[in-house]
Amino acid sequence: MKTNCTILLLLCWISTFAQSTKFTASEVAVNDLIKGTLYSPENASSKQKLIILIAGSGPTDRNGNQPGMENNSLKMLAQNLAQHNNAVYAYDKRVIALAKAGKIDEKTMSFEDYITDAKAVISYFRAKKMYSKIIVAGHSEGSLIGMEAAKGNADAYISISGAGRSIDQVIMEQLKGQPQPVIEEATKYFGLLKEGKTFKLDDPSMASLFRESVQPYMISWIKYDPQQEIKDLKIPVLLINGTKDLQVAVSEAELLKAAKPDATLKLIPNMNHVLKTIAAGAEENAAAYSKPDLPIDATLAETVNQFINSL
Numbered sequence: 001m002k003t004n005c006t007i008l009l010l011l012c013w014i015s016t017f018a019q020s021t022k023f024t025a026s027e028v029a030v031n032d033l034i035k036g037t038l039y040s041p042e043n044a045s046s047k048q049k050l051i052i053l054i055a056g057s058g059p060t061d062r063n064g065n066q067p068g069m070e071n072n073s074l075k076m077l078a079q080n081l082a083q084h085n086n087a088v089y090a091y092d093k094r095v096i097a098l099a100k101a102g103k104i105d106e107k108t109m110s111f112e113d114y115i116t117d118a119k120a121v122i123s124y125f126r127a128k129k130m131y132s133k134i135i136v137a138g139h140s141e142g143s144l145i146g147m148e149a150a151k152g153n154a155d156a157y158i159s160i161s162g163a164g165r166s167i168d169q170v171i172m173e174q175l176k177g178q179p180q181p182v183i184e185e186a187t188k189y190f191g192l193l194k195e196g197k198t199f200k201l202d203d204p205s206m207a208s209l210f211r212e213s214v215q216p217y218m219i220s221w222i223k224y225d226p227q228q229e230i231k232d233l234k235i236p237v238l239l240i241n242g243t244k245d246l247q248v249a250v251s252e253a254e255l256l257k258a259a260k261p262d263a264t265l266k267l268i269p270n271m272n273h274v275l276k277t278i279a280a281g282a283e284e285n286a287a288a289y290s291k292p293d294l295p296i297d298a299t300l301a302e303t304v305n306q307f308i309n310s311l
Contacts, residue, residue, distance in 0.1 A: 023082040028089065030124045033098070034117050036062045036091025039082035049308055050131040051081055052121055053090040054114075054149075056140025056161075059099065062090040064139070064274065065292075072292040073275040074139065080301040086308055087131060091121060106213040111145075111221040118149035126153075133311055137304070138162060140248065140273070147229050156236040156311050158304060161248045161273055164255030167221050168194065171209065174247070182206075193218050227259040237263035238307045240300065242271025244278040246285055264307065271297040 022042040029035045041048065053062075053074050060066050064074030078088040094117055098104040122134060133155040138146030143162020150157040163170045168190040175186055185203065189210045192199050198215045201207065210218075230237070237260055241253035250267050257265040272278045275296040276288040288294055 021083050021085050023079075030091070030121050033094040034091050034121060035097060036089055036121075037078070039078050039088040039090075041082055041085045041087065043085075047132045048085070048087055048130070049133040049135060049311065050087040050089060050125055051078075051135045051137055051158075051304075051308065052118070052125070052146075052154075053078055053088060054118055054136065054138040054142030054146045055090075055093055056142050059093065059095050061092045061096055069289045070292045071274045071276070071289055071294070073296055076296040077275065077301065077304070080296070081304065081308070084305045084308075086305075089121065089125065091117075093117075107216055109217050111217060111224070114141075114145045115148045118145050119153060122149060122153045135308060135311070139275075144224055144226055144229070147226065147233065148224070150235065151232055154235060156238075156307075157233055158238045158240065158307065159253070159256060160240045160275070160300075161242065161245055162226065162239070162252065162256065163248055164226050164252035164259070166223075166225050167218070170248070170252070173249070186210075190222070193222055227255055230256055230260045230263075233260065236307075236311060238304070239263050239265045240268065240303060241266075242268045242273070242275070242297070242300075244270050244272040244285055246282070247273045266299075266303045268297055268299045268303070271300060275300055 024040050024042065026038045026040065028038045055061065055064060055074060058066055062074065063072050065071060074090050078090045081088045094113060095104060122136065125131065126134060135156040135158060136146040136150040136154040137158035137160060138144070139160045140162065143159040146157060147159065172186060172190065175183060185206060189199065193215060196219055198212065201210050201212055239253045239256050241248060241250045243250055253265060253267065257263055270277050270279065272285050272288055274289050276294050277297045278285045278288060
């Protein structure tokens with residue numbers, strides 16, 4: 001059957017020892033750029049809630065994976081939420097659809113594109129009038145995207161490993177320990193981007209951050225201060241961060257909490273950036289990014305489910 005979206009039902013009878021709710025996983029295209037998986041509990045009720053999962057930075061897909069880094073973090077979270085009788089929609093970022101179509105042009109992309117996409121997803125499911133509440137949950141860069149999209153559009157918001165400062169400040173924090181010339185060069189470049197200026201990059205070693213094709217995107221992203229943006233949310237908010245997150249420190253979540261005192265803050269011991277439990281050090285942490293069968297942290301799933309149930 002063909003409608004305004006493509007739906008291919010893939011039966012996924014999933015159960016756990018503690019929860020036996022069965023669900024289906026369906027392919028849903030919101031538009032030509034937004035395609036994802038809708039996880040729907042088998043026995044849906046009129047009070048069913050929908051969680052929209054927004055992936056992090058880079059070419060991250062609906063499952064939380066990037067080329068060479070398959071961890072299935074978002075897929076596992078979505079399945080767990082569905083097992084607990086919630087509907088979940090996890091979608092590929094538009095860059096994936098553009099890449100598949102051979103139409104990707106990095107210099108024309110902006111941070112606002114992803115906010116627009118997230119709003120389109122919310123509107124699509126809101127129009128169906130099937131869900132009692134719509135909750136936006138963003139991971140990493142998706143935290144800020146979701147924060148913007150949720151304003152006036154969602155019933156609750158969840159930040160997972162989301163930054164509490166603008167992207168230039170976060171990256172400068174990550175660059176600590178680098179040689180002083182690198183710090184000085186990055187500071188100069190970020191200063192130009194904050195002024196809305198592009199520049200010719202003469203140092204190829206800095207291309208991963210400041211290549212000329214990505215500068216317009218950075219200009220559009222850098223102007224958002226999460227601590228200011230989160231104050232505009234008038235809905236329940238959950239902030240989550242892991243203590244073994246090497247990319248986003250727990251202090252970032254604490255900054256968001258300070259800006260939004262009525263938010264619920266949960267710091268999860270030993271959880272890393274891809275939502276896995278890390279018992280040892282940096283080597284195990286890095287390896288977890290490419291372990292698709294390693295389960296996500298149990299406390300994460302429990303925390304999100306409890307928050308959803310409280311709404």
